[in-house]
Amino acid sequence: MCLLNDSSTGSIYGPPLGVRGVIITSIREETPGVKTFTIASEDSGPIPHAVGQFITLVFTHHGKEERRSFSISSSPELNEPLAFTVKRIDNGAYSRLLTDRAAVGDKLFTTGAAGLFTLPINIAAKQIFFFAAGIGITPIFSIIKTLLHTHPDIQAVLVYSNRTREEVVFYKELQSLAEQFPGTFKIAFLFSTAFDLSRARLSKALLPILLKENALVHKNEMLFYICGPFAYMRMAIFSLEEQGIHADQIRKENFNTNDRAVHKTDPPDKTTHTATIKYLGKEHTFPVVYPDTILQAAKKNGLSLPYSCEVGRCGSCAARCTKGKVWLSYNEVLMDTDLAQGSILTCVGHPVDGDVTIEV
Ligand SMILES: Cc1cc2nc3c(=O)[nH]c(=O)nc-3n(C[C@H](O)[C@H](O)[C@H](O)COP(=O)(O)OP(=O)(O)OC[C@H]3O[C@@H](n4cnc5c(N)ncnc54)[C@H](O)[C@@H]3O)c2cc1C
Ligand code: FES
Incomplete structure (x- = not known):
């Protein structure tokens, strides 16, 4: 049915x-x-x-x-x-x-x-920290179990926040991974209802302590994955950066893409340009008329491309610009390395300085 x-x-x-x-x-x-x-x-x-x-x-x-x-x-x-x-x-x-x-x-x-919240093809890091809150464990659970089985030489630490023990998703599975990989995988469960308030919520004060307690390699050899509510992720990212962790070492996944305003920037060139999209073995060519984004222009021309949030926050619409230049009016997902390789987001992308070719 x-x-x-x-x-x-x-x-x-x-x-x-x-x-x-x-x-x-x-x-x-x-x-x-x-x-x-x-x-x-x-x-x-x-x-x-x-x-x-x-x-x-x-x-x-x-x-x-x-x-x-x-x-x-x-x-x-x-x-x-x-x-x-x-x-x-x-x-x-x-x-x-x-x-x-x-x-x-x-x-x-x-x-x-x-989505780009994935393991790198070649993992240079020697230790990976995962910070998850609530249902934010979902992609992290998938990554951790894969990492432990395929890269047993990489140390993994999970800091997982919930209100209570009963709300911990995948509790048994995580505990059993910790038992199966005792020298490699450590978990710190945090409960916001805990009696000991210093270990209840992940905070700017607690994060550096957990980092210090669990660090086995130099901070340059670490990688970080964060998934949880926006305020949780923002605090974790600020705290990590305060500890000298570079932005390129931090990956984040944002589940709630409507929780705050998006402040877009205008493209420097608003004239109409043509976009050629290569998708599922076919080529589609159409004009992109400002203020439409490439995704909106595609929709108007009967082409349904992958997308979800439509505000530059989830990465569903990520594609590669192989010719020309695409201006992103907003971007919370692509890192400098992705941008340098031609990755773009069609939902916030505008062709500038000429026509563009994009592979989806
Ligand atoms: C990349 C990505 C991955 C995701 N992965 C998961 C996942 O693994 N599991 C999962 O359960 N959800 C996940 N989500 C969230 C999911 O897509 C929906 O947004 C969520 O299920 C709410 O949808 P809804 O139709 O029930 O709520 P809506 O009807 O869209 O919204 C109802 C109300 O809930 C609020 N709201 C919407 N989304 C959220 C949210 N994520 N958290 C808190 N409040 C919210 C809205 O602001 C609104 O007030 C993910 C989102 C993204 C962008
Ligand atoms: S659809 Fe979410 S980033 Fe474009």
Whole structure:
């Protein structure tokens, strides 16, 4: 039954290019209000994904397309079936639909996996610290279990914050990894309801202490992954930078992309230029007229590209500019190294100084 999407039943969108059907094959309750869904593609074909990435689900509501992304909690490198884990948000439209109503056998639609919160292809770091809060554990869980099995020489430390022990998602699995890899993997659980307030919440004071207690290598040989609410991530990043950690050593994933205003900058060139997009083996060429972004112009020209937040915060729309120049009016995801390699975000990208060619 196609319970969760009306795109196959007369929506003006229909399943757009690049959107495929997947079937829910199992559902497991992790903690109250948090469920893990395993999915398989309808046509049994693979859904390419990497640890730490997210999948974007496409819903339609009264003929309007809406997208939500969920981080992958499984590990393709450990041959686990593709799974994502959802926390029910009280007034949330789709997290409630999934956690309250979805059943095994239901069909969902997805644009597939995306995201840059992944392990580097060649890991130079000797020790990796993971800071997670609440449901922010999802991509980190996928990364940690893969790292431990595939790179047993790299030390891993997880600092995981929750309100109480009962709310810890993947508690048993994490404990069992710590037992399986005793010399390699350490966990510090923090509970905001703890009696000892100095170890209750991750703070600017506690972070350097945890860093010092667990550091086994020089700080230049460390890498950091952070996923949690915006204020938590901001505090962790500031504290790490205060400890002399360089921005390039820190990766972050932001789940709530609507929680604060976006301050975009204007492109220096607002004249119309042509964008040629290479996507799924086809080329599409259309004009991009300011103030439209490349993504908006693509939509107006009937081309549905991958996207989720549309404000430069999730990385779903990341693509590569192979010719010309793209100005990003906002960017919370691409690092200097990504930008230097031609990565762009179509949702905040404008062609400047001439026409552009982009590979998605
Ligand atoms: C890259 C990425 C990865 C993500 N991974 C996961 C994941 O693994 N598991 C998961 O459960 N969610 C994840 N999310 C969040 C998810 O996409 C949805 O935003 C979330 O489920 C809420 O959607 P909704 O339709 O239920 O709420 P909406 O109807 O969109 O919003 C309802 C209310 O909740 C607030 N809200 C929206 N999102 C959040 C949020 N993330 N936290 C707190 N309040 C929020 C809104 O401001 C609004 O007030 C991820 C988001 C991104 C961008
Ligand atoms: S759609 Fe989220 S960064 Fe572009």
